Amino acid sequence: MAKLPVADIERLIYPVSFYRNKARHVLGCCDELVSRFGGRVPGTLEELTSLPGVGRKTANLVLILAFKSLRNICVDTHVHRISNRMGWVQTNQPDETEQALYRATARRWWPLINLYLVTWGQNVCRPVHPRCGDCVLAAECPRIGVAGNSLRPPADRRRSPR
Numbered sequence: 762m763a764k765l766p767v768a769d770i771e772r773l774i775y776p777v778s779f780y781r782n783k784a785r786h787v788l789g790c791c792d793e794l795v796s797r798f799g800g801r802v803p804g805t806l807e808e809l810t811s812l813p814g815v816g817r818k819t820a821n822l823v824l825i826l827a828f829k830s831l832r833n834i835c836v837d838t839h840v841h842r843i844s845n846r847m848g849w850v851q852t853n854q855p856d857e858t859e860q861a862l863y864r865a866t867a868r869r870w871w872p873l874i875n876l877y878l879v880t881w882g883q884n885v886c887r888p889v890h891p892r893c894g895d896c897v898l899a900a901e902c903p904r905i906g907v908a909g910n911s912l913r914p915p916a917d918r919r920r921s922p923r
């Protein structure tokens with residue numbers, strides 16, 4: 762991969778969003794994997810986030826999926842949005858949400874939170890027009906910040922998964 766022209770990587774990863782930018786990051790990342798890590802993907806958050814284009818979201822996902830870590834939560838836009846709608850956290854940024862989720866959720870859910878909430882966020886708890894009418898969690902969900910939700914949740918409905 763490190764030897765490929767960037768145009769080839771662009772073609773390979775199209776149609777992901779921002780594919781031109783990501784292709785440059787993939788190339789830079791592979792280059793550093795070879796030059797700094799002997800061609801092996803490192804297994805710590807600090808090393809992973811030192812690579813081009815790798816932030817906490819990606820690093821946590823690599824640790825969960827490739828290294829079978831049970832100590833990480835991968836927070837993307839779906840996890841951030843749904844955790845706030847459900848009232849598990851009250852945060853403005855995904856990195857903040859990650860830290861709040863470590864405090865708010867039981868450890869056994871940590872490696873699974875991304876898998877469940879991304880699927881949920883793509884199909885039910887969508888960014889715009891969430892399907893609250895079809896949602897099996899509607900009775901439990903305070904729907905914080907959802908457009909058209911005039912109800913303020915009682916404190917005892919702001920529950921986190923335990």
Ligand code: SF4
Binds near residue numbers: 892
């Ligand atoms: S009730 Fe609505 S806001 Fe709450 S989880 Fe379901 S879709 Fe999301």
